[in-house]
Amino acid sequence: MSHILIGGATGLVGRALVQQLTPNNDLWLPCRHAGTARNGHHWLVTDFAHLTDLNLPVPIDTAFCALGTTRREAGSAEAFRRVDLDYVLSFAELARRHGCRRLVVISSLGANPHSLFLYPRTKGEMEQALLAQPWERLVIVRPSMLLGQRPPPRRSEQISQYFHPLLAPLLRGSLTRWRAIESTQVARAMVHLATGEGIDIIENEHLLTL
Structure with missing residues (x-):
């Protein structure tokens, strides 16, 4: 059994990761509000502004980071950067402090x-900061629009899910990278990519094939 740290476990991709990694792993899940109690799930209710203050009783083998928001949800550009940049880097620091040398993180297409623009610039800055750290295995995935049931739903994703069946057949060749992708598919790819060594940046068209 591996000790796995998941950031954003109550979000769209995070919930899919938890489902796929249960019950064969010991999951450590920092969160604002605890999820469903289950064997092997360790919900760690915490203030993400003090995420690095957490002390876990076990070393961490692999970390998956699915933290993220939008400017609209965050309320301001500063609040958005706090989640998508500062909290992600704090999560990585927490993992490394507990011996973790394998990190898989969600970034974004573009x-x-x-x-x-704020969103792609912040994601790019996050990537650069992680690439400068000494990871044995670092995987950055860049999905396009995510499909799935998010509580609460994002309007942009609701619109994408409505039109996706009509648009998907048109997005071929070089346009494949813009296809929306199921959150469960992203989670499966992240679990698959966690093994091995070195650095990989995985674009959306590759995620669609994994």
């Missing part, structure tokens, strides 16, 4: 630290 991540670019030099972008003029």
Whole structure:
């Protein structure tokens, strides 16, 4: 049994990760509100502003980070960057402090630290910070729009899910990278990619094939 740390376990991809990694692993789940009690689930209710203060009783083998929000949900650009940059880096620090050398993290299609736009720029800055750290295995996945039932639902994702069956057949060739992807498919890819060594940045078109 592996000791696995998951950030964002109550979110869309995070819930899929928890489901796929249960019951063969020991899951440590920092969160604002505890999820369903189950054997092997250790819900750690915490203030994410003090995430690095957590002390776990076991070493961590692998960490999966699915933390993320939108500017609309966060309420401001500063609050958005706090979640998608600061909290992700704090999560990585927490994992490394507990011996973890394997991290799989969700970024976004189009991540670019030099972008003029807040969302891709923040994701790109997050990627750069993690790439500068000494991980034995680091995987950054860049999905397009996520499909799935998110509580509460995001309007942009609701619209995407409505039109996806009509648009998907048109998104071929170089346009494949823009296809929406099921959250469960992203989670399966993340679990698959956690093994091995080295650094990989996985674009959406590759995620669709895994």
